[in-house]
Amino acid sequence: MTGTGEPQHDAARQDDERRGALHGIRVADFSRVLAGPHATMILADLGADVIKIESPEGDGTRQWSPPVNAVGQSTYFAGVNRGKRSVVCDLRDEEGLARARELALSADVVIENFKPGTMEKFGLGYDAVAAENPGVVFCSISGFGDTEGRDLPGYDLLVQAVGGLMSITGQSDETGGEPTKVGVALVDILTGLNAVIGIQAALRARDTEESATPGRGQHVKVTLLGSLLSALANQASSTLETGVAPGRMGNAHPSIAPYETFAAADQSIALAVGTDGQFARLCDVLGIGELAADERFATNPQRVAHRVELRAELESALRERSAAEWIEAFTAANIPAGRVNSIAQALDLAETLGLDAVATTTATAGDGSEHTLRSVATPISLSETPARYEVPPPGVGEHQGARWRAR
Known part of the structure; x- marks a missing residue:
């Protein structure tokens, strides 16, 4: 599968009218699955040049199918990887590792979500990269941090369970309910958003003369557990202030009534x-x-x-x-x-309200046929530098031949 036209963020071909808010920012994206790729897709939508660095097998979500899109890609993968260029770097191979290092040293942002210590093992940790690229903003995403929780597996379902979200989701014990996960990997999505916030804050600090460290990047760390606890909002606040943990109430609200779902004649x-x-x-x-x-x-x-x-x-x-x-x-x-809408009905509602919730890109299948791919748009509207969607989710190593200018 290939995209149409030149890479989205090729500086030599991108005119002023097409530049996004993050134009000129290069991202070396070592992340995979969901939290990291969701973060880097947002950065790409906003104009950053995101280089997705994959193993020879590619991001594991490429195999998470069905369903697949019109060019045969896993919709799971495609939903969080538009706007990026893909190169293969086998970190177990000397040549692949050298290429990965070259990309990290040329980047404004490096993002990774390996098990803590993995990047250091390959000589690609923050200290090693920052020693030669002091302006780098290096974002590490983990499940439970890089100290006592470094060896705990960072899976969304697990974090929903141990992080308390499932304890307040689902029908109550009295009605025969049990703790229930949210119907999407919400913790990964929240963590990706926090990563974007941290990265942009660090870029702002680096690029502002009045900051404490002008010209210097920093290490941004985001955890799944920390992101979930922050998102528990009023439920966590009540627990901290009263010492009483809330329970499951189905669709009801602990502090407001009527604030839930009710049965009408038909639905x-x-x-x-x-x-x-x-x-x-x-x-x-x-x-x-x-x-x-x-x-x-x-x-x-x-x-x-x-x-x-x-x-x-x-x-x-x-x-x-x-x-x-x-x-x-x-x-x-x-x-x-x-x-209570289905997802399809919710997307239709957004369209009728003029919210531009669907992004489209054009991709070419292996037989040469062109197809329009649809994905959910970034929900951030900027009046002067709007998000743009010009490059479809890449094939594994699709941009392997590209050369990256040193920064």
Whole structure:
């Protein structure tokens, strides 16, 4: 599979109009699977020149199929690797290691998510690279850090379990539920986003004369466990302040009611009622206006305390009409509500709202036929230097013959 045209970030061919916010930033991407590739795809979307450094076998997610896209690539791989150039560097081979070193020394950013100590074993750790490339921003992603947790396996499912996310996800024990993982590798995605934040902060510090270390890069470290704990937000805050760990509540919210899904006549509706005013309007639309004055439900703390009785009252009314009818009425009354969509329906919704949620690139299959590939766009809108999607996910070693100028 090959892309059309020249590489996206070839400085000799990229004119001013096409330059993204990170134009001129070169990224040597040693990462694989999800957290690191997600981070570097965002950097590529924003204009960085990302060189994906792969083993001869390629990123393992290339084999994670079905499903595959129109040119036969794993959709898992393709979903986080657009905008990059691929070269093969076998780190076990002298020539491959030398090429990898050349790329690391020419880069503004090096990113890796090997087991801690692996890059050092090959002479590609932060200290070794920074000794010859002092401006490098070196980002290491690990599951549990590089000290006591260095030998623990950093898998998203494992981190969701030991990091507490599964303890608050799923139906309660009382209803026969069990701890449940989120339906996507969310911890990897969160970690990738944190990596992007750390990398850009370090680049800002390096390139600002007023910073403490102008011209010098630094070692950015991001962990899956740390990213998850940070993302637990109010649930972690309540645990720290009260000493009481929250449990699983299905779709309900521990501090707000009604704030969950409810059954209408044909399907579920999500209601996100966060104020007393919204609740009063909800009751009016449902034809049970007297409920808003009931002392059990008059304020949010009272509604939380009596959520079981409240749910029964609301669902009794909601079952009288279809979800679509209720949502239309709720929207007209400025009550936050929506149906439970499939992913396809969610993408369609984004399109109808003009959010430009789908990115397209053109790829050439092995038989020479051209195909349009679709993936989810970067959700960052920049007015002057918007994200661009010009290069499809690369084949293994597709850009092996390229030469990289020393920086």
